[in-house]
Amino acid sequence: MTSSAVLTYRYLRLSVVALAMLLATAVVLQAVDDGFLLSSISAYYYTPVRALFVGTLVAIGLALVVIKGRDRRGEDVLLNLAGLLAPVIAVVPTPIATHDGPAGRSSVPASYVPGVDNNIQALLVLGTVVVGVVAWSRTRRRGPRAGAGVGPNASTVAGLVSARSVAPRARSRGCSSWRPCCSPSSRSSGSSRRRSSGPMRNRPRRSETAPAGFDAHMTGADGLLTKTSQAHGARIKVSAHSAIGRGGKMAPAKHEHAQGPARRPSPEGLADAPPSSPGDDAEPASAPDDPRVAAVLEVLGGTPLSDVATTWSVDPTLLKRWTTAFVGAGTAQVLNRPEAQALAQRERFLAAFAFEIRTPLTVAMGWSGLLAEGDLPSRSFLRTARRLQETLALLADRLVDVELLVAAAMGGLQVSRRVVTAAEVCRFPEVDLIGGSGASTELYVDPTLFTRVLADLWDAALHAPSPHSRRIEVVVNEPWAEIRIVREGGPIATETLQAMFEPFESDQLHSGVSTGLYLARALTVAHGGTLGIDQDDQRAVLWVKVPQRPDGAPRGAPVNEPAAAHNSGGSPDDVQACLR
Amino acid sequence: MARVLVLEDDADIAGLIAHILTRDGHLIDVVSDGALGWERVRRAPYDVVIVDRVMPGLDGIDVVRACRASPDLRDVPILMLTARALPAEVQQGLDAGVTVYMTKPFVPKQLSALVARLVAGDGGSGTVHP
Numbered sequence: 001m002t003s004s005a006v007l008t009y010r011y012l013r014l015s016v017v018a019l020a021m022l023l024a025t026a027v028v029l030q031a032v033d034d035g036f037l038l039s040s041i042s043a044y045y046y047t048p049v050r051a052l053f054v055g056t057l058v059a060i061g062l063a064l065v066v067i068k069g070r071d072r073r074g075e076d077v078l079l080n081l082a083g084l085l086a087p088v089i090a091v092v093p094t095p096i097a098t099h100d101g102p103a104g105r106s107s108v109p110a111s112y113v114p115g116v117d118n119n120i121q122a123l124l125v126l127g128t129v130v131v132g133v134v135a136w137s138r139t140r141r142r143g144p145r146a147g148a149g150v151g152p153n154a155s156t157v158a159g160l161v162s163a164r165s166v167a168p169r170a171r172s173r174g175c176s177s178w179r180p181c182c183s184p185s186s187r188s189s190g191s192s193r194r195r196s197s198g199p200m201r202n203r204p205r206r207s208e209t210a211p212a213g214f215d216a217h218m219t220g221a222d223g224l225l226t227k228t229s230q231a232h233g234a235r236i237k238v239s240a241h242s243a244i245g246r247g248g249k250m251a252p253a254k255h256e257h258a259q260g261p262a263r264r265p266s267p268e269g270l271a272d273a274p275p276s277s278p279g280d281d282a283e284p285a286s287a288p289d290d291p292r293v294a295a296v297l298e299v300l301g302g303t304p305l306s307d308v309a310t311t312w313s314v315d316p317t318l319l320k321r322w323t324t325a326f327v328g329a330g331t332a333q334v335l336n337r338p339e340a341q342a343l344a345q346r347e348r349f350l351a352a353f354a355f356e357i358r359t360p361l362t363v364a365m366g367w368s369g370l371l372a373e374g375d376l377p378s379r380s381f382l383r384t385a386r387r388l389q390e391t392l393a394l395l396a397d398r399l400v401d402v403e404l405l406v407a408a409a410m411g412g413l414q415v416s417r418r419v420v421t422a423a424e425v426c427r428f429p430e431v432d433l434i435g436g437s438g439a440s441t442e443l444y445v446d447p448t449l450f451t452r453v454l455a456d457l458w459d460a461a462l463h464a465p466s467p468h469s470r471r472i473e474v475v476v477n478e479p480w481a482e483i484r485i486v487r488e489g490g491p492i493a494t495e496t497l498q499a500m501f502e503p504f505e506s507d508q509l510h511s512g513v514s515t516g517l518y519l520a521r522a523l524t525v526a527h528g529g530t531l532g533i534d535q536d537d538q539r540a541v542l543w544v545k546v547p548q549r550p551d552g553a554p555r556g557a558p559v560n561e562p563a564a565a566h567n568s569g570g571s572p573d574d575v576q577a578c579l580r
Numbered sequence: 581m582a583r584v585l586v587l588e589d590d591a592d593i594a595g596l597i598a599h600i601l602t603r604d605g606h607l608i609d610v611v612s613d614g615a616l617g618w619e620r621v622r623r624a625p626y627d628v629v630i631v632d633r634v635m636p637g638l639d640g641i642d643v644v645r646a647c648r649a650s651p652d653l654r655d656v657p658i659l660m661l662t663a664r665a666l667p668a669e670v671q672q673g674l675d676a677g678v679t680v681y682m683t684k685p686f687v688p689k690q691l692s693a694l695v696a697r698l699v700a701g702d703g704g705s706g707t708v709h710p
Contacts, residue, residue: 351665351666354663354665355663355664355665358663358665358683358684358685359590359593359663359684361684361685362593362596362663362684362685362686363592363593363596364685365685365686365687366593366596366600366685366686366687366688367596369687369688369689370599370600370688373688373689375603375688387592464636
């Protein structure tokens with residue numbers, strides 16, 4: 001959502017107040033003229049106030065229906081009810097004592113009755129049409145599978161359909177957090193509620209970044225930005241994860257749309273599967289192993305995009321982006337001509353990398369130049385040598401970053417996960433206590449790569465203004481493990497947040513954001529997880545969520561460790577083992 | 581000897597520049613924030629201003645534009661010393677009114693010579709790519 005949409009939402013709320021004040025002003029003026037107040041505001045229907053009385057109530061009613069309220073149970077229902085009743089109050093005047101009515105009883109004057117009949121009939125007709133459209137829309141969204149959840153996977157499919165039907169509504173109502181729509185956490189509302197009921201509950205200025213490849217949603221609540229992000233493709237992975245976890249195996253929710261074998265891969269395969277493209281050297285037959293590719297193929301096969309998006313529980317906008325990218329990359333291969341967007345991305349990457357590298361290089365060249373010129377006092381030799389050492393170490397780190405980024409982009413990143421404790425990967429000198437479920441919490445990650453992800457998040461929490469404190473919490477919500485870096489202090493600038501995950505956009509010019517979190521995002525996606533930032537006026541939570549255990553493995557069961565799993569550090573040597 | 585204002589938010593690079601120019605006999609003031617730097621350059625006369633492009637507070641380009649919009653600072657030599665080296669970025673700097681656009685990294689001799697030229701009013705206009 002753009003800021004203009006947020007402003008629209010804010011103005012809509014203000015308009016309700018303005019309309020009420022308009023009506024109140026008209027009533028007061030009339031009361032001054034009359035020299036007395038009528039028994040109710042509705043009674044002013046019979047006075048010169050009527051035009052404003054009817055107009056403001058209809059307008060307020062419409063606004064109340066449009067406004068979705070906050071994430072409180074029933075709030076939107078009550079708003080809708082109030083919105084529907086407001087026009088009724090407007091067009092059906094309150095009974096008054098009349099000369100033509102029964103003696104001693106109040107009634108609507110006969111001259112007004114035809115108008116009331118007409119207005120009420122119009123409201124009933126419109127209401128019927130609206131109800132019909134809403135019902136048709138929901139039925140269409142739910143699809144024919146709603147009643148077809150039979151067979152061995154009935155519970156799984158039902159779970160998927162149920163979650164899908166909830167997801168779009170949740171978004172349109174301004175869910176404060178966009179969660180994987182089919183994850184157990186979202187099914188039980190645990191994660192979502194936890195997030196909105198935690199420290200972020202008051203004034204949820206949630207500003208997550210929305211880099212390219214992320215599915216971002218912003219909704220206006222309290223006139224403030226609410227925005228969440230989802231790692232590229234992670235939602236589909238999550239869907240598969242949860243479905244397998246419940247039903248034992250995963251079947252497509254809409255079999256008739258599956259192309260070819262349309263085999264849903266295991267979570268392991270999903271997590272490790274690089275984003276495929278026609279440019280990859282992988283065999284064509286393996287492409288549908290990636291659900292993103294399978295979904296795109298369904299679209300290209302002629303299935304309506306909206307249907308495919310529903311089937312695969314993916315946002316239609318995201319699916320459209322995948323399809324466009326897929327076709328663009330394929331066209332570039334066929335024509336042997338680089339795709340314009342990919343070319344631009346490559347140029348921005350080179351510019352960002354060059355920017356990153358030039359600063360430490362300046363320090364190294366400057367001080368070594370002074371040494372060479374003999375203009376450095378001898379007492380400065382040691383200090384200069386240290387600076388050079390630090391600079392070279394920084395250059396080595398940057399080199400590893402680039403290697404990892406390229407490996408992730410080319411599908412050459414080897415994620416060697418194993419069960420480790422939170423303490424093994426949350427290794428920061430400033431941290432002596434891990435909150436939440438504690439340091440002994442088991443995580444199923446590549447320790448080398450995940451340590452780097454956490455280190456990048458930990459550093460990102462230092463963005464200006466300087467925080468008062470930082471701490472780490474681990475929260476387990478089966479089958480997910482979420483590590484949160486909680487930053488206490490003033491909010492990070494919105495433009496910095498927006499640029500944080502995307503180092504190649506022009507925002508970098510102003511924010512100075514480096515490649516750090518872009519790499520963290522890539523590594524997290526490779527783990528089958530997602531990451532983001534929640535922020536309000538007092539604190540920011542930088543979180544990363546990954547599957548806690550290999551799917552189907554009971555807790556405590558040993559996990560086969562791949563050869564590279566013995567890396568335990570984050571040094572360049574360790575990282576080399578993750579590149580293939 | 582000249583008065584040189586250095587607007588640079590990276591402490592290491594600011595220290596390096598200060599060391600080089602102090603060695604050359606110049607008086608150096610270092611400010612790490614663009615907005616504070618603009619305040620400083622408005623209030624005190626400087627012979628040369630060295631400005632980084634990406635800074636907190638006020639962007640280096642904005643500082644240059646503000647200087648060029650001020651009658652008193654229209655002619656002060658400004659050296660933009662930055663890691664931004666794309667042609668479009670260089671052109672943007674020159675359009676803003678930078679006297680010399682110099683990309684990092686640099687070697688001390690280059691900086692010394694360039695500042696000496698600017699102080700002597702011989703800086704001309706253009707770009708320097710070490």
